[in-house]
Amino acid sequence: xxxxxxxxxxxxxxxxxxxxxxxxxxxxxxxxxxxxxxxxxxxxxxxxxxxxxxxxxxxxxxxxxxxxxxxxxxxxxxxxxxxxxxxxxxxxxxxxxxxxxxxxxxxxxxxxxxxxxxxxxxxxxxxxxxxxxxxxxxxxxxxxxxxxxxxxxxxxxxxxxxxxxxxxxxxxxxxxxxxxxxxxxxxxxxxxxxxxxxxxxxxxxxxxxxxxxxxxxxxxxxxxxxxxxxxxxxxxxxxxxxxxxxxxxxxxxxxxxxxxxxxxxxxxxxxxxxxxxxxxxxxxxxxxxxxxxxxxxxxxxxx
Amino acid sequence: xxxxxxxxxxxxxxxxxxxxxxxxxxxxxxxxxxxxxxxxxxxxxxxxxxxxxxxxxxxxxxxxxxxxxxxxxxxxxxxxxxxxxxxxxxxxxxxxxxxxxxxxxxxxxxxxxxxxxxxxxxxxxxxxxxxxxxxxxxxxxxxxxxxxxxxxxxxxxxxxxxxxxxxxxxxxxxxxxxxxxxxxxxxxxxxxxxxxxxxxxxxxxxxxxxxxxxxxxxxxxxxxxxxxxxxxxxxxxxxxxxxxxxxxxxxxxxxxxxxxxxxxxxxxxxxxxxxxxxxxxxxxxxxxxxxxxxxxxxxxxxxxxxxxxxxxxxxx
Numbered sequence: 001x002x003x004x005x006x007x008x009x010x011x012x013x014x015x016x017x018x019x020x021x022x023x024x025x026x027x028x029x030x031x032x033x034x035x036x037x038x039x040x041x042x043x044x045x046x047x048x049x050x051x052x053x054x055x056x057x058x059x060x061x062x063x064x065x066x067x068x069x070x071x072x073x074x075x076x077x078x079x080x081x082x083x084x085x086x087x088x089x090x091x092x093x094x095x096x097x098x099x100x101x102x103x104x105x106x107x108x109x110x111x112x113x114x115x116x117x118x119x120x121x122x123x124x125x126x127x128x129x130x131x132x133x134x135x136x137x138x139x140x141x142x143x144x145x146x147x148x149x150x151x152x153x154x155x156x157x158x159x160x161x162x163x164x165x166x167x168x169x170x171x172x173x174x175x176x177x178x179x180x181x182x183x184x185x186x187x188x189x190x191x192x193x194x195x196x197x198x199x200x201x202x203x204x205x206x207x208x209x210x211x212x213x214x215x216x217x218x219x220x221x222x223x224x225x226x227x228x229x230x231x232x233x234x235x236x237x238x239x240x241x242x243x244x245x246x247x248x249x250x251x252x253x254x255x256x257x258x259x260x261x262x263x264x265x266x267x268x269x270x271x272x273x274x275x276x277x278x279x280x281x282x283x284x285x286x287x288x289x290x291x292x293x294x295x296x297x298x299x300x301x302x303x
Numbered sequence: 304x305x306x307x308x309x310x311x312x313x314x315x316x317x318x319x320x321x322x323x324x325x326x327x328x329x330x331x332x333x334x335x336x337x338x339x340x341x342x343x344x345x346x347x348x349x350x351x352x353x354x355x356x357x358x359x360x361x362x363x364x365x366x367x368x369x370x371x372x373x374x375x376x377x378x379x380x381x382x383x384x385x386x387x388x389x390x391x392x393x394x395x396x397x398x399x400x401x402x403x404x405x406x407x408x409x410x411x412x413x414x415x416x417x418x419x420x421x422x423x424x425x426x427x428x429x430x431x432x433x434x435x436x437x438x439x440x441x442x443x444x445x446x447x448x449x450x451x452x453x454x455x456x457x458x459x460x461x462x463x464x465x466x467x468x469x470x471x472x473x474x475x476x477x478x479x480x481x482x483x484x485x486x487x488x489x490x491x492x493x494x495x496x497x498x499x500x501x502x503x504x505x506x507x508x509x510x511x512x513x514x515x516x517x518x519x520x521x522x523x524x525x526x527x528x529x530x531x532x533x534x535x536x537x538x539x540x541x542x543x544x545x546x547x548x549x550x551x552x553x554x555x556x557x558x559x560x561x562x563x564x565x566x567x568x569x570x571x572x573x574x575x576x577x578x579x580x581x582x583x584x585x586x587x588x589x590x591x592x593x594x595x596x597x598x599x600x601x602x603x604x605x606x607x608x609x610x611x612x613x614x615x616x617x618x619x
Contacts (some may be wrong), residue, residue, distance in 0.1 A: 134321035137596040139558020142576060146326075146588065149580030150333035226446045230562050233448055234577065249449065253566070256452065257460045267449035274444040 025287040032283020035276035042273060046092030055083035057090040057243045066259045076261035078251070080241075084265050087243035091266070094238055095228050095245050096273075098159050102224035103217050105163030106170050111213065113167070114174025115201055119182060129175070135168040144227055148236045158237045162227050166220045173216050177209040184208075211288035218281030222274045229270055245270055304611050311604050315597075322596045323375070323589065327368050330585050337384055337583035358384055358586070371589065380593070381586035383579075390590035393575060398594070400471045401571035404563070405556040407487045408495035409549065415499050420506030420545075421538060424514060435503060442500025448562040451493035455566075458489060465489055470569045490567045494560060498552045505548055509541040543613045547606040554602025558595055 027033050045052050055073075064081035067073055075084035117128040135143070147161035148154075181187065182205065190200050231237040232246030240247060245266040252262035338354050339346075355361045358381075359370050374381060380390035423435035458465045470486045513519070514537055522532045561573035568574075572591060579587035 130317065130321055133318050134325055137318060137322055137599050138592065139555055139595065139599070141561055142558045142573065142592075142595070145561055145577060146329065146580050146592070147333075149577070150329060150335065150583070152334060229446060230448065233562060234565055249452065253452065256456050260456055263449070263452045263456070267445070267452065270446055270449060271441070271444040274446075275440065278440070278443060 021290070022287040026283055029283040029286055031279040032286075035279030035283070038272060039276040039280060042092060042269070042276075043096055045089055046096050049086075049089040049093055053083075053086035053089045055086040057082060057087045058241050066255065068259075069261055075265040076259065078248070078259070078262050079255055084248075084262060087248060088245070088265055088269055091238075091243040091245045091248060092269070094155060094242070095225055095270075098155065098162070098228045099221050099224040101159050102162045102166060102228075103221050105159065106166040106220050107213075107217060109163065109167040110170030111174050111206075114171040115178055115205065117171065118175040118178025119197070119201055119205065125175070128171070132168040132172050135165070136172070140165045140169075140223070141227060141230055144231060145234060145236060148231055153236045153239060155238060158228055158231050161231075162224050165227070166223065170213075170216055170220065173212060174209065177212050178205055181205050181208050211285065214288060215281050215285045218277050218284060222277040222281075225273055225277070226270065229266075304608070307611075308604070308608060311607070315600050315604075318600060319593065319596060323372060323593055324368070326589050326592045327371070330583070330588055331364055331367075335583045337585055340583050341384055354384075371586075375593070380590035383587045384584050385579075385582050385587075386584075390586050393587065394572075394590065394594055397570060397572050397575050400569060401557050401560060401564075401573070404470065404487065404490060404494065404560060404569060404571060405553060407491035408556055409498065409553050410495075411491050412495040412498040412502055412552075413549065416502035416506055420503045421510055421533070421541075423503070423507045424510030424541075425533065427511070435507060439500040439504045442496050442503075445496065446562075447493045447496060447559070448566060450496050451489065451563060451566050454489045454493055468568050470567060471571075486567070490563050490569065494556060494563045498549075498556065501552065502545060502549060506541060506545050509544050510537060513537045513541045543610065546613060547610045550602055550606035550609060554599045554606075557598055 026036075049057075059082065061077075061081035064073075064077050065079055067077040067081075069076040073083050073085065075088065078084055078087070113128055113132075117125045138146075144158075144161045144165050147164065148157050151157040151161070187200060187204050190204050195204075228237055229244075229246030229249070232244045233250045235247075235250065238244035238247050240251070249263050249266045252259070252266070255262055337358075338351050338360065342350055342354065352361075359367050362370070371381065378391070380394070382389050383393060386393065419431075419435050419438070423432040426432055455467055459467050465488050466486050467489065468486060470490065519532065519536060522536050527536075557572060559573075560569070560571055561577060563569065564571045564574040565577065572595060576588065576591050576595075578584070579591065
């Protein structure tokens, strides 16, 4: 009898098992799978832009300017005769890597702050949350504009600013989840068994917040892609002639009537990216939450 | 409830204090000297020194903050370094325009989301429900400046129905009703698209929730008119989260207008902050962010209060 008990308890089945199940669940959500495939394709094409892109994104060729989409130029050419498709691929490198880095930055800053605030409570919580409140009273885009504008228009500053804007939102969410999980019986049990606070936080609290954190990170990713485009659109991000989704949309404003493909290409790419990320987030939320597994049939209707 | 309102209002100055410290710290900790930007590189040292003294920039940082916050408490937000106007005058010029635009955007969001959310909930899995889902998904995915460009291309360039610019211009102010309000249409639709998606989705799900309640069956059993059931019994209850969300989003819209103001050359709060940031116009940055924060905080408190007013079960 006692040996059996220790057997079930020491088997590392709990977490890995649920992760494997989640991986199994995910493809059942068709929208999420399509989103994942599209996003992966865009990321892949952007990452290998030097090999995939048919033209040089910066090389000016005025004889080819403002040409509509054709077989040679899938998305047409811009006012300098540059291939819009190639520029989109190269621009994607910046936008998507900024998105991923912002996710990493927000995670590394927001999650520890939220955990500390929720777990320790009291003065730490109060001080941290007032700071978070102050951050959240600014509209995120305006705060990012102010930060980047003052630090100087540079892609590193864009990343820093967006990370600083997103981290408090994540911190508040993690704090909320921590408060919800902190009083659970298994946490009390772990504490009674003499587990250190670090162990409780890492292996008990964090593990039970994987689902909300992962879902929130997809939201951060989508927000970062849009915000990077907004900042570049306003002239605070990527500087010309470097290709950028947001910056190219800003340039396209002057040629709205003559070359609508110039603004339609980046607009649709951003929309497709955000759409894919959102679908993927929905799928992850369902896949990571065992309670949602049985009610899978209503996924389409409740989107 | 009143004591809760009191407690919430007491917290406002505290948050504003942190906000003011934050904006002060951000402006002072970042590179770029406002005096060099205003006067140019070739300016005489005397002129630069005079300007530094005029705006207290020659003092230590704690002194600068103390002097500024002391004046703020008396209602004086200082003077713009570039335009030389009092910051309060600039806010008085620009806040009404931003409010009008935000109001127009919210109006669009309400006019679309209420009928769409209600019908989608009543006719689940019908074509209108699928349209509703598709519309909200697109509303979340399309950035507002992208949508703005699409709308300009279709309604202004191709169809030539609507003007692009004119908000806040004297020509539009003196013109008739159409001249005055038509420039708001495209920016308002673009600005309100995200809120439309959010509110439609919220209303649809809360309507579905309410419609499945027991008292709906009772109302039907009593033989009440379907319209009475939907409007009086269902919509009234489903509106509670909707109204509070709308209030929070309205507070938020003042700040997300930057891109829209940029495209349509609207002289609002966002573009003022944009210019002030580029020119390192410290008093304007500090004053405007403070006002935006106040507005946002008050809208949030209003939303919480409305929650309590609309739902008698909620007592703070």
